[in-house]
Amino acid sequence: MTRIFITGSADGLGRAAAETLLGEGHEVIVHARDEKRLAAVADLVRRGALAVAGDLADMGETRLVAEQVGRLGGVDVVIHNAGIYTGSLIMPVNVVAPYLLTALIDGPRRLIYLSSGMHRGGRADVGRLTSGNYSDSKLFVTALAAAVARLRAGVVSNCVDPGWVPTKMGGPGAPDDLRLGHLTQEWLATSDDPEALTTGGYWHHQKRQTPHPAVGDHRFQDALLAALADHTGTKPAY
Template sequence: MSRVLVTGSADGLGLATADALLSAGHEVVVHARNPQRAAALKGLTDRGADLVVGDFTDRDAVRGIAAALDGTALDAVVHNAGVWSGPAVMPVNIVAPYLLTALLPGPRRLVYLSSGSHFSGRPALERTDWQGRKPGSYADSKLFVTALAAAVARLRPDVVSNAVDPGWVPTKMGGPSAPDDLELGHRTQEWLAVSDDPEALTSGGYWYHRERREPHAAVHDEAFQDRLLRALAEETGTAL
């Protein structure tokens, strides 16, 4: 059985992912941004899940989560936490997963939540507001995190790193009229996090409902990956 951290697991896809992994017998670490949100996870913690709390808009809080998990034998991280709009887009959707990736070198499987919206993202970093002083572009943030997944796959050959488009599903973020299947929306990330299927052990992919697809051309552009990693390292003071 594996030990998996699922970020942003107080509701939606993160909650469904954590619940399914726990039900399958895996050890799970759940995450909420504050104690009020953590109350929603009592059903999982009562069943044995561990809990970490920290607001991903606060880099010191992200570092605190990494410190709290130092020495914990994590097998996988599902970078699920995300926001759709507002100033928190870049801090939550790309800076936090980058920092956790840099600060938690142990996990051998990494799954990053992407989106079909990443195809509308722009591979331009010069005017990106990483600190969230103004609203950020969701599409750009998802392009960046998809490229991060590919960069980790390239630079850490002993790590299985992939990005997943869960589809437009009826969560709080997606809205009640979203057309995709909520159940299918979380199965791929679980599969990539714990399965021994040969396909699940491949790295550097962009997946939709367990089918590997071709992402935005910039995702596998190594020069863009390197620029992104340099920008995030300079911004956070932490190199991958």
């Protein structure tokens, strides 16, 4: 049995992954934006899931989420699923929160970050950390996953493009298969398949893909980590 923490698991791909992983007998910690939103995962809690709450748009609350996970006894895997598509909070939710949780949650052996094919339209400019758009945010988090893979020994870190799937974010007309949208995260979280145990990959439907060239650029990775450390006042121990 693996203990897995999934951010943004009140709906969409995060909830779908939580349901599947619970059904497979794993211990799952679900996450919602606030206590009220936890009602959306009450059925998962009745099935045995643990739950934490906190707004990932707020650095203070993100730190509290990490503390809650620690008080529950830690985790083997973190799936950084939470994300938003529009508005002024894109970078805090899509980039800063995964960085902080990576820095503050001790012990996971596997880290999985949700990207998007739209990351290829992002700009590799760390000056956009506080002003970037969705594509920028997904380029940044994809580079973050690659940097963690390079720097954190003994940890398997990968990024997943789930495709354009019919969730609240993707919309009902999205053309991709919803099941395939969360299958890769589950596989990377729990499988002993040698491919699932490799690190530094960018995955789509269980197949490695080639990401934006900046993702593998160590200078960009290092500049991004430095900018995030400065922005948050927190530097991970690698």
